[in-house]
Amino acid sequence: MNPTTHTIPTESLVTTMSERMATLTRTLSTWMQEQEHTLAELEHHVVRLLKELGASLVADLCTLAAPADPTPSIACACGQQAAYQRQRTAQVTTLLGSISISRSYYLCAACGQGQHPLDAQLQFCAGSRSQALDELLALLGATQDSFVQAAQVLERLTLVHVSANSLRDATEQLGALLLDHPAQPPCERLSSTQSRVRTIPSPNRLYITMDGVLAHLHERGWSEVKVGCCYHTQVRQDRKRPERLEIRAHSPSYVSALEQAQTFGWRLWQEAVRRGVLSSEEVVVLGDGAHWIWNIAERHFPRALQIVDWYHASEYVWNAASAIWGEASPKRTAWAQAQLDKLWESKVEEVLLELQQWRAQGEAVEAAVSYYSEHQRRMDYASYRARGLQIGSGSVESACKQLVSTRLKQAGMIWNADGAEAVAVVRAWLKSERWEEAIALRGVRRRGYRRKQGAEEAEQHEGHEQGAQEQASLAGEPHRTAQQKLSADVLAQVQAELAAQRGKNGWGQAGSVRRQREMVAQRAQPKPVSTA
Numbered sequence: 001m002n003p004t005t006h007t008i009p010t011e012s013l014v015t016t017m018s019e020r021m022a023t024l025t026r027t028l029s030t031w032m033q034e035q036e037h038t039l040a041e042l043e044h045h046v047v048r049l050l051k052e053l054g055a056s057l058v059a060d061l062c063t064l065a066a067p068a069d070p071t072p073s074i075a076c077a078c079g080q081q082a083a084y085q086r087q088r089t090a091q092v093t094t095l096l097g098s099i100s101i102s103r104s105y106y107l108c109a110a111c112g113q114g115q116h117p118l119d120a121q122l123q124f125c126a127g128s129r130s131q132a133l134d135e136l137l138a139l140l141g142a143t144q145d146s147f148v149q150a151a152q153v154l155e156r157l158t159l160v161h162v163s164a165n166s167l168r169d170a171t172e173q174l175g176a177l178l179l180d181h182p183a184q185p186p187c188e189r190l191s192s193t194q195s196r197v198r199t200i201p202s203p204n205r206l207y208i209t210m211d212g213v214l215a216h217l218h219e220r221g222w223s224e225v226k227v228g229c230c231y232h233t234q235v236r237q238d239r240k241r242p243e244r245l246e247i248r249a250h251s252p253s254y255v256s257a258l259e260q261a262q263t264f265g266w267r268l269w270q271e272a273v274r275r276g277v278l279s280s281e282e283v284v285v286l287g288d289g290a291h292w293i294w295n296i297a298e299r300h301f302p303r304a305l306q307i308v309d310w311y312h313a314s315e316y317v318w319n320a321a322s323a324i325w326g327e328a329s330p331k332r333t334a335w336a337q338a339q340l341d342k343l344w345e346s347k348v349e350e351v352l353l354e355l356q357q358w359r360a361q362g363e364a365v366e367a368a369v370s371y372y373s374e375h376q377r378r379m380d381y382a383s384y385r386a387r388g389l390q391i392g393s394g395s396v397e398s399a400c401k402q403l404v405s406t407r408l409k410q411a412g413m414i415w416n417a418d419g420a421e422a423v424a425v426v427r428a429w430l431k432s433e434r435w436e437e438a439i440a441l442r443g444v445r446r447r448g449y450r451r452k453q454g455a456e457e458a459e460q461h462e463g464h465e466q467g468a469q470e471q472a473s474l475a476g477e478p479h480r481t482a483q484q485k486l487s488a489d490v491l492a493q494v495q496a497e498l499a500a501q502r503g504k505n506g507w508g509q510a511g512s513v514r515r516q517r518e519m520v521a522q523r524a525q526p527k528p529v530s531t532a
């Protein structure tokens with residue numbers, strides 16, 4: 001086949017597009033003149049037709065990006081030359097709908113590896129979704145109430161129809177990438193990805209706070225998603241009571257994961273380092289009474305001032321008051337208030353002495369004694385207030401609601417662990433105002449893709465495009481060329497992702513005994529699909 005028959009010269013494209021636009025305009029003009037239409041009807045038609053016109057333009061421009069006459073051979077990663085074979089068409093779903101891109105296909109006789117240079121240049125895989133569409137899918141998947149609703153919103157906004165599973169897939173892929181991404185100080189991150197990230201000044205005082213919230217999982221039942229928040233504070237006049245100053249959280253950033261405290265501690269530590277914990281004059285860790293919080297504080301932030309959340313501490317007073325006096329007794333309020341006044345003034349010893357007298361009144365009193373004894377050194381509230389420190393962990397509690405509860409805990413929702421964690425982590429980056437950074441990270445990963453000989457041969461044998469399965473067949477070790485210079489952790493991410501891809505696909509993709517074994521191992525651990 002003559003390669004030049006598939007390339008479209010610029011002037012030919014200009015003519016074609018002009019003709020299409022003219023046809024569109026004529027059709028719409030006739031339609032408007034024939035009978036009365038509303039502006040809304042007109043908008044609807046114009047948007048739909050322009051989208052179709054746009055899709056054809058994108059497809060043609062992609063083809064135009066390739067050389068008009070494909071070179072007879074190009075370099076192969078093995079060091080030999082790959083020879084031009086023919087033009088092949090790939091389907092890609094984009095922001096403008098599904099498009100077909102014609103591109104040159106080369107095959108290396110020495111190592112059997114095939115390649116489409118245009119795919120690498122434009123950074124797409126045949127049968128896949130474009131990165132621009134994937135970004136929108138992940139954004140909607142993480143922010144809408146459900147993946148089904150996200151698909152509906154996407155269709156209303158872009159007229160592109162994708163399945164709820166595509167939204168889940170895009171959200172989980174981005175989540176998995178972000179979860180594996182090591183936090184870097186802002187300056188390093190700027191140089192490595194050249195993203196437009198605001199530099200974050202080192203604060204004099206950095207707050208670190210953490211909490212957990214339960215999500216319902218197929219595999220493990222109710223499980224704790226841990227949330228951490230790093231922020232600075234701003235002091236300003238209280239709107240309602242101008243004589244008072246209020247201390248408000250400022251520029252919060254979040255981490256979120258479904259993991260053990262030990263691992264989460266490192267994750268939060270990385271974020272705190274990114275936020276300047278090592279150069280902060282003062283570090284404050286705020287939390288409720290959960291032991292894992294204080295273990296992380298001791299291990300990762302040994303010089304931090306530890307403060308137990310005032311509201312959790314108050315709750316124990318109220319519970320004890322109810323046990324001692326009964327819910328309805330007026331003495332309950334007076335007694336509780338007196339104890340809270342003492343706590344407010346750091347007189348924890350006095351509250352403990354008072355509670356000792358009522359120990360026979362039940363578990364609530366006992367719980368208060370044990371809580372105040374354990375956390376006494378974290379309850380010097382008079383001193384904290386005098387120094388203008390925040391004593392409430394409201395920032396992280398609000399984060400738990402925003403990152404986890406509002407999306408993961410809607411009525412009847414049961415998740416698979418990967419899906420729940422992905423959504424929580426994507427929301428964490430979004431709420432941390434790091435969306436552009438998150439999206440920029442994907443580019444690094446995609447460039448690592450290379451097709452493997454086995455998959456190539458299978459395709460040759462079938463003699464047609466594998467469509468959606470093609471991306472999944474990109475198995476095996478990525479080539480380590482000098483150009484790619486993939487760092488060890490990016491390689492690890494690619495490999496982990498490829499392993500995950502294998503698990504998601506059918507037996508038809510198995511190309512070797514090794515892969516068959518891997519797939520058997522993966523099948524042995526059924527992975528329920530979330531109902532969200």
Ligand SMILES: [Zn+2]
Binds near residue numbers: 076081109110113
């Ligand atoms: Zn080769």
